[in-house]
Amino acid sequence: MVNALNVELRTTAMPSLVMTERENDTVVAADASGSFTLSEVSVAYGRDLVIEGVDMYVAPRSVTALIGPSGCGKSTLLRCLNRMNDELGNVKVGGRITLDGQDIMGRDTDPVELRMRVGQVFQRPNPFPMSIYDNVAYGPRTQGIRKHSELDDLVEDSLRRSALYEEVKKNLKKHAFELSGGQQQRLCIARALATMPEVLLMDEPASALDPISTQQIEDTIAELKSSVTIVIVTHNMQQAARISDQTAFMLRESMEEPAHLIEMSETKKIFTNPDDKRTESYITGRFG
Amino acid sequence: MAISTDTKRGRALGRTASRRATEVVVRALVFACGWLAIVILAAIAVFLLTNGLRSIDEVGLGTMLTGTSWYPTSNNAQFGFLPLILGSLFVTGVALVVSVPVGVGAAVYLSEFAGRGFKEVAKSVVEFMAAVPSVVYGLIGVAVLIPWVRTTFQLDSGMTALTGGIVLGVMSIPTVLSISEDALHAVPESLRQASLALGNTRWQTTYKVVVPAASSGIFAAVMLGLGRAIGETMAVLMLTGNAAVMPTGVFESVRTMTGTIAAEMGEVVRKGLHYSALFSVGLVLFAMTFAINLAADLVLERQRKRWRR
Numbered sequence: 001m002v003n004a005l006n007v008e009l010r011t012t013a014m015p016s017l018v019m020t021e022r023e024n025d026t027v028v029a030a031d032a033s034g035s036f037t038l039s040e041v042s043v044a045y046g047r048d049l050v051i052e053g054v055d056m057y058v059a060p061r062s063v064t065a066l067i068g069p070s071g072c073g074k075s076t077l078l079r080c081l082n083r084m085n086d087e088l089g090n091v092k093v094g095g096r097i098t099l100d101g102q103d104i105m106g107r108d109t110d111p112v113e114l115r116m117r118v119g120q121v122f123q124r125p126n127p128f129p130m131s132i133y134d135n136v137a138y139g140p141r142t143q144g145i146r147k148h149s150e151l152d153d154l155v156e157d158s159l160r161r162s163a164l165y166e167e168v169k170k171n172l173k174k175h176a177f178e179l180s181g182g183q184q185q186r187l188c189i190a191r192a193l194a195t196m197p198e199v200l201l202m203d204e205p206a207s208a209l210d211p212i213s214t215q216q217i218e219d220t221i222a223e224l225k226s227s228v229t230i231v232i233v234t235h236n237m238q239q240a241a242r243i244s245d246q247t248a249f250m251l252r253e254s255m256e257e258p259a260h261l262i263e264m265s266e267t268k269k270i271f272t273n274p275d276d277k278r279t280e281s282y283i284t285g286r287f288g
Numbered sequence: 289m290a291i292s293t294d295t296k297r298g299r300a301l302g303r304t305a306s307r308r309a310t311e312v313v314v315r316a317l318v319f320a321c322g323w324l325a326i327v328i329l330a331a332i333a334v335f336l337l338t339n340g341l342r343s344i345d346e347v348g349l350g351t352m353l354t355g356t357s358w359y360p361t362s363n364n365a366q367f368g369f370l371p372l373i374l375g376s377l378f379v380t381g382v383a384l385v386v387s388v389p390v391g392v393g394a395a396v397y398l399s400e401f402a403g404r405g406f407k408e409v410a411k412s413v414v415e416f417m418a419a420v421p422s423v424v425y426g427l428i429g430v431a432v433l434i435p436w437v438r439t440t441f442q443l444d445s446g447m448t449a450l451t452g453g454i455v456l457g458v459m460s461i462p463t464v465l466s467i468s469e470d471a472l473h474a475v476p477e478s479l480r481q482a483s484l485a486l487g488n489t490r491w492q493t494t495y496k497v498v499v500p501a502a503s504s505g506i507f508a509a510v511m512l513g514l515g516r517a518i519g520e521t522m523a524v525l526m527l528t529g530n531a532a533v534m535p536t537g538v539f540e541s542v543r544t545m546t547g548t549i550a551a552e553m554g555e556v557v558r559k560g561l562h563y564s565a566l567f568s569v570g571l572v573l574f575a576m577t578f579a580i581n582l583a584a585d586l587v588l589e590r591q592r593k594r595w596r597r
Contacts, residue, residue: 082485084481084484084485087481087484112487112488112489113487114487115484115485115486115487116486116487119485119486120485122478122481122482122485124478126476126478126479126481126482127482128479128482128483128497128501129479129500129501130500138483138486138496139486139487142486142487142488142492142496143487188482191482191486192485192486195486195487
């Protein structure tokens, strides 16, 4: 069923066909880069439909939090946005996702190019086994930047943006594994920023860190908001309330049916006056 | 709910004598098995040394190691190991040129690109390759490779270091492949994810992150392949021509250390000088393979520690 949906949407997305209304929306917002529009997005693992019918708009230069109980497909939905699900083999994504009006699921979109525009930070810090400098310069080097002065500037700038520069500036040649967990995660943020992405996806970036490191990551996110769009998956509702502008609540009500997007609106509204009873129950800690 | 006195008795603190005895016996057995390997290894070294002592005494270890002629049966007998050591190194060098690119390349393919089905089939085939007796490889070499080398390089004889080395290389592919594959497999998936998420292709991820991260394990694989090749006897005996002269290139006939021991041991006087010299050759071979394996082990251990964060 998902496959049929997929094929149908792919054909309607052929360039010469009539533009949809949604595309008109995003063309208006073209100068504000880094906005995502999801319509009727479904995900299936093999024959198992896990997410169904997600419609969502992610505003540019804002922080969007995805919350919901474990197994509700938050991370899966996040990976749709940079097509990391492609790497898992048996995952099918249906529906339509556009980044600044461009269809990112079409055959002519190269996931490798997409991922330079949509960076990702993972749950556990995963620096490469090389120096701090080489970690940050990894992405730019892939993009073909070879000039030392240019790389130096990019590395410094990225480390500053992730608020790590002051701690490591004396020794950028130090091996990344010598950093603390929190520093490693900020290094991973710097590494993702170095390719100059428009969007940064974060999959529970602070869940493996202590409270002080978590605080530093949250401060970094607040700083970054002015230059990149951030979509963050979090289990920590206080965190979502503190750092996000919009919050989306997802829920899979039973294992027999796929997860749905229950409600998405301004964070303040979700946490004070949600429209849906289920959102309220989750927020107030009655389940999940 | 009161606990009955029966239950209390069943939970006495002391273990019965028979259970304690079993414990002691089993522990002693396991302990003995653990130490047995070490004892055997040490015994081999001592055995080689004591039997080689006569030649070390009469000829001298330095003279043997640096001597360039091996004439063990002439009136003025010469026991120079260099032709044999070089013969082994030439053959092993050729073997590495064959086994490292093929073994490491195949490991990268199986670990990073192959589908699950193909990977399973390929792994069993490789295991089977390792189980084929070396004399069978030798036979194939005699039938196919010797004539091919002779005609292709226009030589008088196809029995050369090259011929033996190629067959030895094929024989050590399973070692290099499976240990390299283990090393690549041990690289955390999160590193691949990180690289892919930064806009790298699978291949870029492989050569920029995965292979460097597994490099020490791959190095160990090469070392163990080397150890396998240098100790192999039958195939080289059948293929290299066994001329005990100082080799100058791979297109010449050579004699390896292993080949020398195997070929001459049947014809020597027991406890004689020649007999003793052959044990010294064995001692040198033992020391070389021991050093190679030790180096590989140390490197592997370092890699294991590295990912245990």
